Structure formats: C-alpha cells, structure tokens
Amino acid sequence: MKSQLPCFIALGLLLSAATAMCEEMPKIVLDDLPLLFVDDSGIASRQGVIITLHRARTRAEPVMQPELPWEGSRIYVYGSVYYDEAAQSLSLWYMGHPDVDAQGNKPKVPGFRAGKGDMVLYATSKDGLAWQRPQLGLHSFQGSTANNIVFDMHSPSVLLDKRDPDPSRRYKMLGSLRGAYYAAVSADGINWKRFPDDRPVLKSSDNICLTQDPLTGEYLAYHRQPANKHGRSVSLSRSRDFQTWSEPELTFLADKDDHAWAKNADERTEVNNLSVYPHASGFIGLPTIFRVLGKDAEKTEVKPGQSPTDGIIEVQLITSADGLTWQRTDPRISLIPRGEPGSFDGGTILGVSSTCVHVKDETWIYYTALTTSHGAPIPPKMNAIGRAEWRRHGFVSLDAGQNGLVETRPLQLGGPALIINANAAGGEIRAALLEADGRPIEGYTAEDCEPLRENQTKWQVRWQASGSALPQGRPLKVRLQMRQSRLYSLSCGT
Known part of the structure; x- marks a missing residue:
C-alpha cells in the first residue's frame, strides 16, 4: 500500500446527544443492505461516542491501464463493478476512448452512433486486481471482433436490477451520447439493446450515476448539468419504469465554503459528478469536487483531447436520508487521497465507480486516476483505474471510550440473526433488543448478551437464553453498549 496521511479523521465529539425519532421518516429494513453510521438517519440516540471518517487505502500501481487499441491512451471507470459471491468473481463495465490516427480521424465501430467515440468495455477478475478482457466477438474494431467492446455510451452506469420480473431487463444502463442521456437493457450485462427505443430519456449530457431506492425500487439518476450560474452541478431524476423520467431536481452543488480557497475572480469550485x-x-x-483554476495567460491553444478547463479534483463524502437533500461531513477531507506527484493517481481523481463492492472483510471502490491536473495536455496526462480499499463498510465508525451507548430507530429485521461489524479488541460491545416504543424484551437484554471482545466484520450476536434467533413480526430497536470499541455497521444474515 502507498504511504499516506493518517487514514481517519474525527468529525466531531458528542458526549451526550439524542435525536428524537421522527414518525414521518421512512421505515428501515435491515436485510440485504447494512445500516451504516455515516449520519444519524438510523439512530434514535447516542452518547459517549464520536463519529470518525476513514480515508481509503490505495495502491502504488493501477489495477488497469490502457493497453489495447480500442482503449486508446485513456480508460475510465465511468462505470460499475459487481461481485458475484457464489462465483467469487467480479464484473467491470468501464469506458475506453480510442485515439485519433495521424490524419485526425477517430476509429469507428460499425453500428455505433456518432458521438464522443467512447466505448463501453467489459472485464472480469477473481481478485479485483488482475483483470481479464474477454474476446466477446460482438463488435468489429478495425476489422476484428476479438475485443471486449459491448456498447457505445459515455459514462456508462450499470444497475443489476433484481426486482424486475423480466429477465431480459436484469441489467440496466444509463449513459450519454449525442447531447442526451440514453437507456439500455440486457439479460447478461454483455448483449445490450436500446430501451425502450432509440430515443433519449433525459436531456443534457455528460456524467451520470444510476442507482435504485432500496425501499421503493424507484430508479435514481444523478446526472451532471451543463455549467450555469452554479458551474458544474448534479441533478436527480427519478423513474418507476425506466422509461419515463422526472424533470431534473438540483440535488448537489458547491457552496460558499467550497469557494473559500479561490483568490481570483475566475477561480471557483464545481461538482464534476x-x-x-x-x-x-x-x-x-461520493462527489468529485473540482477546484477550477483561473485562465493561464500562457495557454494560447488547447491541443486535441485536452480539456479547456484545468484544476484539481478530489473525492469527498456526503450523506442523505432521502437521496435528494445532502449533508456535508466536516472537515471536508479527501476520502481517496491522491498519490505522490508523478504517480498514476498523483494529479487528479476524476470519478469513482457507480457501485462499491464488499468482498470478504473489505469494501472496494474503483476510481479513474490522472497523472496530471484535469486540463493538462495528452501527453503527459494519462488515465488509469485504481482501487480504493476500506475495512468492510468502513467509511465511517462510531468510536466509544469507557461508556458509549447507541440506540437505533426501529428496524424491520429481515434475517435470522443480528450481525455486528466492529472492532472491540481491548474493549467490548453488548447488544440489547427493544420494542419500538423502547420497552426491553425479556431474554434480549445487554446482560443476557454474549459480549464481543474481538475485531470482527461479521459477528453474530447471541443471547444466553435465546441464542441468535431474533423476535419476529414487528419492528425492533437495537441498543448497543460500547466500551473502548469502534462500530461500523449492523446487518441481518446467517
């Protein structure tokens, strides 16, 4: 791993705090997704704990770099990564950008439409470090189909949709082309078709992230808007059927604190994606915060492939209870630190994958790394893909001293056992179950709980009389008594 700044920053101290549960807040289902303690959206009360934000660990070398003609000199993880636990294999959809030839012409793929010339590429891996580019035989590039090209889109964001009953739409994609956003669907993530037809689903075009509301199943598209009075900013559009999308709502933009560094009138901060x-x-x-530098008087021309806008981009962390209104973390640090000058990620981190993956005891996010600032010429600018790593669900923790107490909002427990992800080596954590109104449940008190006194990412809670079985049929609160320990997440499982 690369040497770097300390990997965690305390966000604030709250020796005694309580947040009344709001009845109008949506219910919390603890099932496939864990409860993270990145904010108080899942917490009824807490005391004697501090919230700590953890920087990623990164690697000295990229996990992928351009090496094939259809990738050009730049590859991007404007794309998505999924982990198949049964097969113990990862799938990656990423973007290539073929270079122009000596005559200034960009290579074309028969059947692909005119646009930026970006191509959606597919790769697989067993360990997330060594990636294979399968020869899929789907599209011809310079007379050969021996390549891993699957589609034509800029900023392809892929969703594995387990709710759609139609197997031909198991995978969904949003991306941009020809000044608008388009949709596509696939049964296997490799063979794609336009959806519902060859018409755009959203106006304007650049970077986009597709995800899904786990409670309602609604599709959420976070897409960049053209520069306006806010500069680059991000809007949210929603859809129930993946065909008809709501009008964009401004969801996240730079604020006055983001602009505080600027000294000149043409310096500013924008949100790239x-x-x-x-x-x-x-x-x-994970927004990318773009500190746009002022115009350089000596920069008399922009070379082919060079962005006219220069500056440094970093990744921060924000949180939301509803997906529309976002809260900033304080201090606003770089969640994924850049490497040393001259390294593959020493210049800028342009963006991160639209998904994160959890493999055994770790969480991984893949990112697009630049050797230089955003607007540097090519060369020396080079793009590659890196991997940021955390402990499983380890973006944020609640850290307790001698007497920490955390009580959740009522949870609908969707699994047979309660799983705690925490480091209690040198301390302990005990769990109690409460009725939604706060009444204790006999046999599930903290005194009945077998304490966690280890560092575990998947520790199954057990009580002396009832074992690990959970009461069924109604929402329950979880109360955690903590001593000299660090809590990352709660989940349900086996």
Whole structure:
C-alpha cells in the first residue's frame, strides 16, 4: 500500500446527544443492505461516542491501464463493478476512448452512433486486481471482433436490477451520447439493446450515476448539468419504469465554503459528478469536487483531447436520508487521497465507480486516476483505474471510550440473526433488543448478551437464553453498549 496521511479523521465529539425519532421518516429494513453510521438517519440516540471518517487505502500501481487499441491512451471507470459471491468473481463495465490516427480521424465501430467515440468495455477478475478482457466477438474494431467492446455510451452506469420480473431487463444502463442521456437493457450485462427505443430519456449530457431506492425500487439518476450560474452541478431524476423520467431536481452543488480557497475572480469550485450508494437508512454520496483554476495567460491553444478547463479534483463524502437533500461531513477531507506527484493517481481523481463492492472483510471502490491536473495536455496526462480499499463498510465508525451507548430507530429485521461489524479488541460491545416504543424484551437484554471482545466484520450476536434467533413480526430497536470499541455497521444474515 502507498504511504499516506493518517487514514481517519474525527468529525466531531458528542458526549451526550439524542435525536428524537421522527414518525414521518421512512421505515428501515435491515436485510440485504447494512445500516451504516455515516449520519444519524438510523439512530434514535447516542452518547459517549464520536463519529470518525476513514480515508481509503490505495495502491502504488493501477489495477488497469490502457493497453489495447480500442482503449486508446485513456480508460475510465465511468462505470460499475459487481461481485458475484457464489462465483467469487467480479464484473467491470468501464469506458475506453480510442485515439485519433495521424490524419485526425477517430476509429469507428460499425453500428455505433456518432458521438464522443467512447466505448463501453467489459472485464472480469477473481481478485479485483488482475483483470481479464474477454474476446466477446460482438463488435468489429478495425476489422476484428476479438475485443471486449459491448456498447457505445459515455459514462456508462450499470444497475443489476433484481426486482424486475423480466429477465431480459436484469441489467440496466444509463449513459450519454449525442447531447442526451440514453437507456439500455440486457439479460447478461454483455448483449445490450436500446430501451425502450432509440430515443433519449433525459436531456443534457455528460456524467451520470444510476442507482435504485432500496425501499421503493424507484430508479435514481444523478446526472451532471451543463455549467450555469452554479458551474458544474448534479441533478436527480427519478423513474418507476425506466422509461419515463422526472424533470431534473438540483440535488448537489458547491457552496460558499467550497469557494473559500479561490483568490481570483475566475477561480471557483464545481461538482464534476456524484456516485451514490444506498444503505439501510439512506444514502452515501461520493462527489468529485473540482477546484477550477483561473485562465493561464500562457495557454494560447488547447491541443486535441485536452480539456479547456484545468484544476484539481478530489473525492469527498456526503450523506442523505432521502437521496435528494445532502449533508456535508466536516472537515471536508479527501476520502481517496491522491498519490505522490508523478504517480498514476498523483494529479487528479476524476470519478469513482457507480457501485462499491464488499468482498470478504473489505469494501472496494474503483476510481479513474490522472497523472496530471484535469486540463493538462495528452501527453503527459494519462488515465488509469485504481482501487480504493476500506475495512468492510468502513467509511465511517462510531468510536466509544469507557461508556458509549447507541440506540437505533426501529428496524424491520429481515434475517435470522443480528450481525455486528466492529472492532472491540481491548474493549467490548453488548447488544440489547427493544420494542419500538423502547420497552426491553425479556431474554434480549445487554446482560443476557454474549459480549464481543474481538475485531470482527461479521459477528453474530447471541443471547444466553435465546441464542441468535431474533423476535419476529414487528419492528425492533437495537441498543448497543460500547466500551473502548469502534462500530461500523449492523446487518441481518446467517
């Protein structure tokens, strides 16, 4: 791993705090998604704990870099990654950008439409580090189908939709082309077709992230709007059927604190894109914060492929209970630190995958890394893909001293056992179950609980009389007594 700044930053101290449960807040289902403690959206009260934000660990070398003609000199993880636990294999949809030839012409793929020339590419991996580019035989590039090209889109965001009863629409994609956003569907993630036809589903075009509301099943599209009085910003559009989308609502933009660094009139901060990940009580967002530099008087021309807008981009973390209104973390640190100058990610982190994956005891997010600032010429600018790593669900923790107490809002427990992800080595955590109104449940008190005194990402809670079986049929609260320990997440499972 690369050496870097300390990997965690305390966000604030709250020795005694209580947040009354709001009846109008949506219910929390603890099932496939964990409850993360990134904010108080899942917490009824807490005391004696601090919230700590953890920076990613990164690697000294990229996990993928351009090496094939249809990838050009730039590959991007404007795309998505999924982990198949049964097969113990990862699938990656990423983007290639073929270079122009000596005459200034960009190679074309028969059947692909005119646009930026970006291509959706597919790769697989067993360990998330060594990636294979299968020869799919689907599309011809310079006379050969021996490639991993699957579609033509810019910023392809892929959703594995387990709710849709139609198996031909198991995979869904949103991306941009020809000045608008288009949709596509696939049964296997490899063979794609336009959906519902060859018409755009949303206006304007650039970067987009597709996700799904875990409670309602609604599709959520976080897409960048053209620069306006806010500069680059992100809007949200919603859909129930993946065909008809709501008018964009402004969801996230730079504020006055983001602009505080600027010294000149033409310096500013913008939001380049936003990737959003749901959890049991809300959403976390990873926006890329773009500090746009002023015009350089010596920059008399922009070379082919060079962006006219220069500056440094970093990734931060934000949180939301509803996916529309976002809260900032304080301090606003880089969640994924850039590497040393001259390294593959030493210049800018352009964006992150639209999904994160959880493999054994770790959580991974893939990111697009630049060797230079955003607007540098090519060369020396090069793009590659890196991997940011955390402990499983380890973006944020609640850290307790001698007497910490955390009580959740009522949870609908969707599994047979309660799972705690925490580091209690040198301390302990005990769990109690309460009725939704706060009444204790006999046999499920903290005194009945077998304490966690280890560092575990998947510790199954047990009570002396009832074992690990959970009461069924109604929402319950979880109360955690903590001593010298660090709590990351709660989930249900086996």
